[in-house]
Amino acid sequence: MSISRRxxxxxxxxxxxxxxxxxxxxxxxxxxxxxxxxxxxxxxxxRIVDIHVHFDPKxxxxxxxxxxxxxxxxxxxxxxxxxxxxxxxxxxxxxxxxQIIPFGFVDLDAPDVAKQVDELHGMxxxxxxxxxxxxxxxxDPSYLPVYELANRYGWIVLFHTGxxxxxxxxxxxxxxxxxxxxxxxxxxxxxxxxxxVLGAHCxxxxxxxxxxxxxxxxxxxxxxSGSTLTKMHARLADFKQIFWWSxxxxxxxxxxxxxxxxxxxxxxxxxxxxxxxxxxIEGVVKQYHDMxxxxxxxxxxxxxxxxxxxxxxxxxxx
Numbered sequence: 001m002s003i004s005r006r007x008x009x010x011x012x013x014x015x016x017x018x019x020x021x022x023x024x025x026x027x028x029x030x031x032x033x034x035x036x037x038x039x040x041x042x043x044x045x046x047r048i049v050d051i052h053v054h055f056d057p058k059x060x061x062x063x064x065x066x067x068x069x070x071x072x073x074x075x076x077x078x079x080x081x082x083x084x085x086x087x088x089x090x091x092x093x094x095x096x097x098x099q100i101i102p103f104g105f106v107d108l109d110a111p112d113v114a115k116q117v118d119e120l121h122g123m124x125x126x127x128x129x130x131x132x133x134x135x136x137x138x139x140d141p142s143y144l145p146v147y148e149l150a151n152r153y154g155w156i157v158l159f160h161t162g163x164x165x166x167x168x169x170x171x172x173x174x175x176x177x178x179x180x181x182x183x184x185x186x187x188x189x190x191x192x193x194x195x196x197v198l199g200a201h202c203x204x205x206x207x208x209x210x211x212x213x214x215x216x217x218x219x220x221x222x223x224x225s226g227s228t229l230t231k232m233h234a235r236l237a238d239f240k241q242i243f244w245w246s247x248x249x250x251x252x253x254x255x256x257x258x259x260x261x262x263x264x265x266x267x268x269x270x271x272x273x274x275x276x277x278x279x280x281i282e283g284v285v286k287q288y289h290d291m292x293x294x295x296x297x298x299x300x301x302x303x304x305x306x307x308x309x310x311x312x313x314x315x316x317x318x
Contacts, residue, residue: 046074046303046306046307047074047075047076047307047311047316048073048074048075048076048272048285048306048307049075049076049077049078049271049272049306049307049309049310049311049314049316050075050076050077050078050272050273050274050281051078051129051156051158051198051223051271051272051273051310052078052080052129052130052158052200052223052225052273052274052275053066053077053078053079053080053274053275053278053281054079054080054130054275055079055080055081055082055085055088055089057082057084057085063088063089063092063100065278066079066099066100066278067096067099069278069279069281070096070099070100073281073282073285075099075281076098076099076100076101076307076310076311076314076316077099077100077101078101078103078126078127078129078156078158078310078314079092079093079100079101079102079103080103080105080129080130080158081102081103081104081105081125082105083104083105083106083116083120086102086104086119086120086123086125087123089102090102090123090124090125093124094124098316098317101126101127101314102120102123102124102125102126103125103126103127103128103129103156103158104116104117104120104125104127104128104129105128105129105130105131106120106128106131106146107133108131108134108142108143108146109134109135109136109142113145113146114145114146114149117146117149117150118149121149121153121155126155126156126314127150127155127156127157127158127196128146128150128155128156128157128158129156129157129158129159129198129200130158130159130160130200131157131158131159131160132159132160132164132180133160133164133175134179134180135174135179136179137178137179137180137181137184138159138179138180138184138185138188139184139187139188147188147191147192147195148192150192150195151192151193151194151195152194154194154195155195155196156195156196156198156313156314157195157196157197157198158198158199158200159180159184159185159188159197159198159199159200160180160200160201161180161181161182161185161199161200161201161202161203161204161206161210161222162177162180162181162182162201162202162203162204162205162206162226163177163201163204163205164177164180181203181206181209182199182202182203182206182209182210182213182222183206183209183213185197185199185213185217185220186213186216186217186220189213189217189219189220190217193219194219195219196219196221196313197217197219197220197221198220198221198222198223198271198273199213199214199220199221199222199223200222200223200225200226200273200275201222201223201224201225201226201228201275202222202223202224202228202270203222204226204227204228207228207239207242208242210222211242211243211244211266211269214269215245215257215266215269216257217257218257218258218259220269221269221270221271221309222269222270222271223270223271223272223273223275224270224273224287224288224291225273225274225275225276225284226275229284229287229288229290229291230287233287233290236290236291236294236295237294237295239267239291239294239295240295240296243266243267243269243270243295244266245266246264246265246266246267260304260308260309260312261300261304261308263300263301263304265297265298265300265301267295267297267301267305268301268304268305268309270305271305271309271310272285272288272305272306272307272310285306288305288306289302292305
């Protein structure tokens with residue numbers, strides 16, 4: 001039986017989360033029933049904004065299932081939507097504007113991709129993502145018209161970065177992780193300063209490249225979705241060496257990069273992303289909190305990572 005990357009990681013996250021953490025940091029035992037969530041997280045004033053929620057076109061009840069999770073976790077999703085399903089998610093976003101933010105997935109190599117992007121903008125979409133499985137490196141000139149449109153719209157664009165799954169084992173695939181390296185996001189961010197550039201998976205395993213690109217570019221942020229927080233579980237404190245520039249004496253006259261809320265913590269360059277099944281999002285929340293504890297991330301920065309930064313970018317109400 002085949003299993004998708006997101007389903008596999010969802011099972012891993014769910015298995016790892018024997019104890020769960022609510023948005024305010026309260027710890028409680030996970031239910032023995034898969035997918036059941038406590039109502040203790042409902043009604044909290046701290047919104048979680050998940051930049052990495054993939055709409056599932058195979059589930060006819062997906063929107064209703066998501067809304068139940070959203071209500072219980074106080075969670076807003078940047079819902080990454082295949083172009084074929086754009087109308088369903090656009091209508092849902094109109095009905096639930098503080099819970100569903102529509103993002104469009106497009107194939108950068110499609111001949112009519114610019115037309116698709118323009119249509120998504122006209123429908124009220126707020127960004128693109130997750131861009132992935134490209135036939136050329138992200139900085140190839142053929143992709144520039146899409147970035148020019150996103151820059152004109154002031155959009156948020158989520159790029160897959162780092163290692164990528166292999167779907168076909170017995171036939172040829174035109175897929176290469178090297179085309180999606182985090183270093184490519186630097187050029188996009190510099191050339192198109194009105195795009196908020198989000199990198200999924202923090203460039204796994206090129207975390208240091210991802211962090212340095214984010215350090216010098218105020219419009220670049222990364223999530224820690226995927227396998228990273230699982231494989232790094234026993235050494236989460238290593239992230240203090242990757243996001244190293246918090247409260248250091250290192251000075252540079254040229255380094256005047258603005259950060260959300262002028263937060264001095266290097267970790268403010270992270271945002272929350274789950275990239276998993278709905279029932280497993282809560283497990284990823286716990287993984288983020290484990291990392292916060294291991295790295296002594298300040299409370300103010302934790303709030304920015306879990307939703308504050310993206311709420312500001314998206315204009316969500318307090």
